[in-house]
Amino acid sequence: MKDVAQVSVDNDCKIDRNIDEVIGITKHRKPQEHPYDEFDHSIIRPNTYCMIRLPSKTLRFGRLIPDQSINLGKFGSFQVDDILGHPFGYTYEIIDQTNKLRIVNELAYQEHETFSTINRDIYFEQSDELTGANDKGCYDSNQSQTMTMEQIETLKKMPNTDSGRDIIDSMIKGHVNFKNKTLYSQEKYLERKQMKFLRQFTPLPVTTSDLIEYYAQDKVDSRKKLMDISVETLGLLLSLGDIKPGGKYLVVDDMGGLIVGSLMERMAGEGTIVVLHENEQANLDILKYLNFSEGLVDRMVKTVPYYAFLHPEEQETIVDIPRDELLKWKSGKRGQYYRKRTHFLTFQYARKLSENQEFDALIIASSLYIPSLVDHLIISINSSRPITVYSNNLEYLTETSQFLQKNSSTLAPTISEIRCRPYQSIPGRIHPLMSMRDGGGFLLTAFKVNPC
Structure with a gap:
C-alpha cells in the first residue's frame, strides 16, 4: 500500500500530464504550427481584418471578405478581390465610375508619405528666396477662389479617371493669391485639397x-x-x-x-x-x-x-x-x-x-x-x-x-x-x-x- 506522500506525488504528476495534454504545453514545441505565419504582415489575405488609411489621414476598419465591396464614403468603393494577394502598403486610386483600382504609389506605407503623384513642379516654380514671397495679405476667402461649387460638382461627375487631380488643378489655377503664397503655404494648400478630393486609399495591417x-x-x-x-x-x-x-x-x-x-x-x-x-x-x-x-x-x-x-x-x-x-x-x-x-x-x-x-x-x-x-x-x-x-x-x-x-x-x-x-x-x-x-x-x- 502506498503511503500518503507517494500518492500525493503520483497525483501531481498526473495533473502535470493532463495539463500538458489539454493546454498543449510541451518542452520542445516547434515555433510555428499554423498554416502561415500569423505575424507576417506582408501579404493581404482573405477573411482577415484590415486598416485602410484615407487621404484625409483617417483610418477605416473592415474585414476583407472575398466577392464583396468596401465603401469608403465620399472616396468611393472598391472590390475586395482587387487587393487580395497584394502586399500591404501600396496606395490605390479608385477609377471614377468603374470603381477599378490602379496603384499610384508603392511607397506610402508610412503615415508621412504623400498619397498623390501630382507633379509639384507644375505649381511650385521658384523658391521664396528668389521671389521674395510671403503670406502678408494672403487670405483664403470666397473672393480668392474663382471656381464655384457647381463647377467642382460637375468635374466630380465627369467620366474621367483623373477627376480628383483635375479639380485640384482647376482650384489652384482659379486661386487669386496662390502665386503670392510662400512655398510652404502652397504645399499646405495642395495637401489640404489632396486630402479632400483624391480618391485614394492605402491598406495597412492591423496592429x-x-x-x-x-x-x-x-x-x-x-x-x-x-x-x-x-x-x-x-x-x-x-x-x-x-x-x-x-x-x-x-x-x-x-x-x-x-x-x-x-x-x-x-x-x-x-x-x-x-x-x-x-x-x-x-x-x-x-x-x-x-x-x-x-x-x-x-x-x-x-x-x-x-x-x-x-x-x-x-x-x-x-x-x-x-x-x-x-x-x-x-x-x-x-x-x-x-x-x-x-x-x-x-x-x-x-x-x-x-x-x-x-x-x-x-x-x-x-x-x-x-x-x-x-x-x-x-x-x-x-x-x-x-x-x-x-x-x-x-x-x-x-x-x-x-x-x-x-x-x-x-x-x-x-x-x-x-x-x-x-x-x-x-x-x-x-x-x-x-x-x-x-x-x-x-x-x-x-x-x-x-x-x-
Whole structure:
C-alpha cells in the first residue's frame, strides 16, 4: 500500500500530464504550427481584418471578405478581390465610375508619405528666396477662389479617371493669391485639397498601435474603452515590462485585450500569458481584430477568474472519468464535463506558475483598486522581475507608489509619463503642430526583490 506522500506525488504528476495534454504545453514545441505565419504582415489575405488609411489621414476598419465591396464614403468603393494577394502598403486610386483600382504609389506605407503623384513642379516654380514671397495679405476667402461649387460638382461627375487631380488643378489655377503664397503655404494648400478630393486609399495591417489610433480619432467614449492610452505609452509599457518571446506573464487587462494583443505581438507566438478577469468570461474581443487564430490564442492565453486565482482552496476539483464511462453519457453532458476539465487544468497550471513564482513580469491595466491588486499578485512573480502598472489616473498610481515604497519586496517604484509631440519644419524654422491629442496615461514601474 502506498503511503500518503507517494500518492500525493503520483497525483501531481498526473495533473502535470493532463495539463500538458489539454493546454498543449510541451518542452520542445516547434515555433510555428499554423498554416502561415500569423505575424507576417506582408501579404493581404482573405477573411482577415484590415486598416485602410484615407487621404484625409483617417483610418477605416473592415474585414476583407472575398466577392464583396468596401465603401469608403465620399472616396468611393472598391472590390475586395482587387487587393487580395497584394502586399500591404501600396496606395490605390479608385477609377471614377468603374470603381477599378490602379496603384499610384508603392511607397506610402508610412503615415508621412504623400498619397498623390501630382507633379509639384507644375505649381511650385521658384523658391521664396528668389521671389521674395510671403503670406502678408494672403487670405483664403470666397473672393480668392474663382471656381464655384457647381463647377467642382460637375468635374466630380465627369467620366474621367483623373477627376480628383483635375479639380485640384482647376482650384489652384482659379486661386487669386496662390502665386503670392510662400512655398510652404502652397504645399499646405495642395495637401489640404489632396486630402479632400483624391480618391485614394492605402491598406495597412492591423496592429495594436493602429487600433489605438483608430479609437483615438473617434468619440471620447471610444477612447475610454482603451483607458486613454497612447501608442508611445504602450511601447514604453512593453519595454519596461521586459516583454520578450518565451516569457510567462501575469496580466490584468481591462482594455478589451489590447494589452494581451500587444504582448502577443512582442512574443511572436512563443510564451504564456495568464489573464485574470473579474467577470465570468474574459473580455478579449480585440484579439480577433489582430487576426490571431483561435489555436494560437488558446495556446498562449490562459484566462482565470480573480476569485479562483486568489482562493484556490475553494475551487471544485474535477475528477478524471474513464473514457468508456464518458462514452455512455449524452453529448451535452460530456461536452460540459470537458469544458469544466479544461478550465480546471488551466487553473491548476496558473496556480502552479504562481506558487513556484515563475512569472517573468506583472502587467496591470485596470480600473480596479490598484494597491490591493498589486498586494495580492506581487507574490506570484519571480525575483528581479518588473512590475508595470498603467492608469489614466495619476492619483491611483501615486497611492500605489507609496504602498510599494513601504513594501520590502519591491524596489525603486517610479511613475513615468511620456509624450510624443509632432513638429513641422520649413527651411530655417521648426515649431510644433498647433494642436495634438491630450492624455496618454501614466506608468508605474518597480522591481520584485527578495528581502534579506
